[in-house]
Every structure is written in C-alpha cells, then in structure tokens.
Amino acid sequence: MNYGDIAPPSMEVEIGYDNWEAHGSLRTCYPNNTIDVVNLHSSSNINVRGRWAFATSLQSEGFSCGYSSAPGIFYPFGSAAGDTFSFRSDDGSSPLIPLLPSFPYFGRTYQQIYVNHNGDLTFNQPLFQYVPNEFPENSTRDIIAPFWIDLDNRGKGSISYQQYTTGDVLQNATRDVNSYFPNVTFTATWVFVATWDRVAYFPNTGTETTFQVVLISDSNLSFVFMNYGAIAPTLQKAQIGYDTIGSSHHVSLRTFYPNNTIDVVNLHSSSNINVQGRWAFATSLRSEGASYDVVGVKLKVSSAENLSEDEIEERILKPFGDLLKKRGIDVSDIRLRRFYKTEL
Numbered sequence: 001m002n003y004g005d006i007a008p009p010s011m012e013v014e015i016g017y018d019n020w021e022a023h024g025s026l027r028t029c030y031p032n033n034t035i036d037v038v039n040l041h042s043s044s045n046i047n048v049r050g051r052w053a054f055a056t057s058l059q060s061e062g063f064s065c066g067y068s069s070a071p072g073i074f075y076p077f078g079s080a081a082g083d084t085f086s087f088r089s090d091d092g093s094s095p096l097i098p099l100l101p102s103f104p105y106f107g108r109t110y111q112q113i114y115v116n117h118n119g120d121l122t123f124n125q126p127l128f129q130y131v132p133n134e135f136p137e138n139s140t141r142d143i144i145a146p147f148w149i150d151l152d153n154r155g156k157g158s159i160s161y162q163q164y165t166t167g168d169v170l171q172n173a174t175r176d177v178n179s180y181f182p183n184v185t186f187t188a189t190w191v192f193v194a195t196w197d198r199v200a201y202f203p204n205t206g207t208e209t210t211f212q213v214v215l216i217s218d219s220n221l222s223f224v225f226m227n228y229g230a231i232a233p234t235l236q237k238a239q240i241g242y243d244t245i246g247s248s249h250h251v252s253l254r255t256f257y258p259n260n261t262i263d264v265v266n267l268h269s270s271s272n273i274n275v276q277g278r279w280a281f282a283t284s285l286r287s288e289g290a291s292y293d294v295v296g297v298k299l300k301v302s303s304a305e306n307l308s309e310d311e312i313e314e315r316i317l318k319p320f321g322d323l324l325k326k327r328g329i330d331v332s333d334i335r336l337r338r339f340y341k342t343e344l
Contacts, residue, residue: 003040077195083160093126119147132239136247157199207232228267
C-alpha cells in the first residue's frame with residue numbers, strides 16, 4: 001500500500017485487510033486507534049516512507065506495525081544469540097543478573113544489573129515504575145534508560161539479554177567504540193546486550209516497539225549504545241538517556257528535540273554519532289589509559305558591564321554549553337579556567 005498526499009477527510013476511514021481468519025488494520029498502529037491519514041505518506045512498517053507491506057499467505061507473520069526485523073545496527077539478540085528471555089509481566093523486571101566482570105559507571109562499580117520491562121536498566125534494585133521521571137531527577141539511583149515508558153510484554157513481544165566475554169561481539173564493540181570515540185584507545189573485554197523486540201505499549205497490545213541497549217567495558221572505561229528500530233507512535237511520555245545518583249552526570253534526548261519533546265517515531269533515523277538509529281555515550285569517569293582532547297574556546301564579549309566570574313558562567317558559558325549539548329557533545333566537564341578583562 002503506497003501513499004502520496006492525503007487530504008484531511010471528513011469521515012472515518014479503514015486501511016488494512018480482512019478475511020475469515022486473518023486481519024490487519026493500520027488503526028492499531030496509531031494512538032487512540034485513530035488513523036493519521038494526513039501523515040500516511042511519511043509512515044511505514046518497513047522503513048520505506050509511504051509504503052506498508054504485508055505477507056498475505058498462510059503460515060506467515062502477516063500484519064505488523066513495526067519492521068519485519070531489527071535494523072542492521074542491532075547487536076545479535078534473541079534465541080539465535082542464546083539470549084535469556086525475561087518472563088512475561090506488565091511492569092515487571094528480570095531477576096538479578098550477576099555481571100561476569102564488574103561494570104564501571106561514572107565512578108561507581110556494579111557487579112549486578114536488572115533489565116526492567118518498562119525500558120530501563122538499574123543496578124541496586126529493580127524498577128517497576130511505568131511513568132518515567134525526567135532527567136536529571138536528582139534521585140538516589142543510577143539508571144540507564146534506552147526507552148523508559150509504559151510497556152507490556154504479556155501479549156506481544158519479547159525482552160531478552162545476554163553478556164559476552166569472547167567472540168565477534170567483542171570485536172564489533174571494540175571497532176565501534178574506537179570509531180565513535182577516536183581519542184580513546186580501547187579494547188572491549190565485556191559486552192551486555194538487552195533487547196526489547198516488538199513489545200507493545202500498555203494498554204494497546206496492537207503496537208510494536210523495538211529497541212536495544214548495549215553496555216561495553218574494558219573494566220576501566222565504559223560506553224553505552226542505544227539502538228532503535230521501529231517505535232510505534234504514542235501519546236505517552238517517554239524518557240531516554242541516563243542519570244546518576246544526585247544527577248552529577250546525566251543526559252536526556254529530550255534536550256536534542258524542539259520544545260523538549262522526544263520524536264519517538266523517528267528515533268530510528270536520529271543519532272549523535274552519524275549512525276542512523278544509534279546513540280552512543282561514554283559512561284566512565286576519565287581515567288589513565290585514555291586520551292582526551294582539551295579544547296580551548298575564546299569568546300569575545302563586548303559589553304558596558306563588568307561581569308563577575310559567576311555572571312560569566314551563567315550568562316555566557318551556560319548558553320554555550322546548551323548549544324554544545326544540542327550537538328551531542330558531553331558538556332559535564334566544561335569549566336571556566338581563565339578569564340581576562342581587556343579595555344576597549
């Protein structure tokens with residue numbers, strides 16, 4: 001089914017197929033079961049804007065709101081990868097998962113993790129909360145949230161996880177980290193992959209959302225990748241990013257989008273590393289063995305006022321840092337090192 005421009009209708013429409021034993025309606029792929037006809041030219045279930053494709057023979061998957069498979073940026077997952085599958089439960093969590101080596105995360109080291117069904121990872125205890133908090137939340141927990149939202153895997157989709165200490169996955173992780181962070185000399189010794197494959201939103205069991213989070217470490221440095229496939233449209237609030245105890249380090253994708261509203265449907269085509277559908281972050285404190293650039297920026301400000309250092313921080317450096325954050329640059333370590341006043 002291919003779509004060009006569709007004029008706003010004054011009547012209800014039905015799009016899909018039906019017979020005596022199988023059916024599919026695009027209505028189930030949109031919030032409140034209302035088909036967004038005006039935007040049919042930009043929606044898809046196969047990552048081709050304006051086209052919807054279905055298998056219509058017996059013994060086929062048939063109707064799907066999401067892509068038929070995860071995009072190529074995904075690390076291996078599912079039964080073929082030997083994943084462990086979390087049980088089916090609304091607002092549930094995996095059991096405690098012992099980590100083979102410990103995972104360094106912004107100055108703390110963890111030997112266990114939980115894969116929470118509502119799209120986040122926590123370390124000290126599971127998190128069953130289905131309404132996400134905004135980052136920074138200044139809480140008492142460390143959290144990694146590839147897609148924190150109200151999900152329900154009881155009727156559709158799977159949540160699985162796997163950790164690796166040998167094999168091709170480590171080689172791929174090493175290549176990726178060195179590509180995205182060229183100032184780091186890095187060899188991965190451990191990778192943890194958690195995948196939400198075609199999981200439904202609560203309470204709309206007809207929706208399908210696919211995403212993945214990858215934790216990578218060499219026991220000294222750590223990195224987190226967030227990979228996105230098809231994300232079903234939703235009116236629910238979502239939180240994506242990471243946060244730490246007291247929010248000393250945090251990132252929210254909300255700050256990268258206009259009006260601080262995350263464009264969930266287009267996550268598969270967005271990125272901070274120029275790889276569509278993938279966001280990558282360094283999640284360890286600076287340590288020996290890593291090389292970082294120190295960038296100096298000279299800002300010339302013409303003003304009749306005499307600004308104090310605190311005023312310089314608030315009125316000049318903070319807006320500059322906000323601009324860098326929108327470009328995907330970590331600004332947690334921006335500091336005012338020197339400040340010179342000159343006479344005009």
